[in-house]
């Protein structure tokens with residue numbers, strides 16, 4: 001059986017599945033039940049500074065986007081950091097850590113961007129014997145208007161400065177949680193590294209409005225007729241998170257910096273993808289909020305079964321394996337030729353592939369052959385764009401088939417070459433011509 005024990009910046013957990021800082025980790029009652037269900041670690045709901053706690057709205061704080069089957073695809077929230085007193089949270093954290101020694105417990109923190117504020121809270125957190133801290137530089141609503149959260153995460157200089165303070169005033173490992181609400185996530189990641197962070201975690205939530213109530217003319221979720229942007233998460237954000245994780249994993253300036261992958265992790269497969277793109281572990285929020293704590297059991301057994309099947313004994317055996325295969329567009333092999341192929345036995349003749357290709361792609365799928373409804377790829381026209389596969393309701397009914405060297409590409413009439421050739425040397429590339437002259 002595969003060994004999925006995890007060591008993330010020296011913090012050990014029985015598996016790589018941590019709950020992200022959010023309502024599931026808001027109090028001892030939740031965290032203990034999460035541990036009992038099997039979660040390897042939790043990042044406690046973000047703590048604020050001593051004093052009167054923040055105040056949340058008393059109307060809806062979530063909005064959602066669903067698939068046609070009402071499956072939740074994206075979740076939006078306008079919740080703030082913990083609204084429980086700091087001392088209560090600290091007492092509970094200490095008691096929970098004492099009881100669950102083998103699980104990771106991380107304290108998420110967000111205090112004003114002032115040295116004294118960070119200096120004051122760090123010893124209090126250290127007292128709980130938490131395994132590490134996560135700096136919440138990502139919350140995009142409410143707290144950012146007060147100069148915290150994303151307001152810090154969007155300014156690399158601030159990120160570096162606060163990380164430096166934390167490294168100075170605590171010996172606990174520091175994980176810097178990044179906001180995706182930036183144009184280039186590598187900049188805050190590099191800043192965190194320069195400040196001495198032990199790791200980064202990403203993504204926090206994405207600025208969003210999930211909808212507009214067409215009767216009240218108010219964005220949703222609506223509080224007494226008014227709405228505000230919230231933070232988007234759940235399965236819909238996974239592609240954005242994977243890309244940002246990959247950008248940091250392959251950036252020469254942050255290469256090797258431990259990453260905690262967050263964003264839409266719902267199944268073991270999602271987790272494996274994050275790990276393969278260089279993440280050291282994963283954090284989960286929306287999946288637990290949608291399906292409950294026990295979803296981790298499927299994640300654990302699924303990951304173990306897949307690793308056994310692949311012959312991976314430990315997580316390190318496949319961690320980062322996809323990173324060298326992430327490249328820039330200009331390095332893709334332009335001599336690689338594929339064509340769509342329809343399995344006639346699987347086809348239910350719905351016609352969606354034909355309509356998609358006929359109206360918006362390359363007119364490369366028939367709908368009638370000899371007066372009979374028949375869907376077949378016309379290789380002379382197919383550019384292998386993948387749209388038909390994406391819209392076909394039958395899984396694996398249409399597949400992409402690679403042409404082998406020596407075969408003829410019926411669209412261009414050229415022989416498929418075994419050589420690799422990319423845009424940097426392509427004759428149509430004006431820059432390539434300049435380089436050649």
Ligand SMILES: Cc1cc2nc3c(=O)[nH]c(=O)nc-3n(C[C@H](O)[C@H](O)[C@H](O)COP(=O)(O)O)c2cc1C
Nearest residue numbers: 020021022046077203204233234263264284285286
């Ligand atoms: C209701 C809610 C509250 C959240 N509160 C916090 C928070 O206090 N601190 C924090 O760092 N992230 C917070 N997050 C963000 C999550 O930790 C996580 O980064 C995000 O939800 C993406 O993961 P997911 O797609 O698995 O949900 C919150 C998310 C939700 C849905």
Ligand code: SF4
Nearest residue numbers: 357382383385386388
């Ligand atoms: S891959 Fe694109 S071009 Fe080819 S048949 Fe499908 S939709 Fe048409």
Ligand code: SF4
Nearest residue numbers: 347348350351353392
């Ligand atoms: S979309 Fe799929 S099932 Fe529908 S006609 Fe095309 S190949 Fe057949």
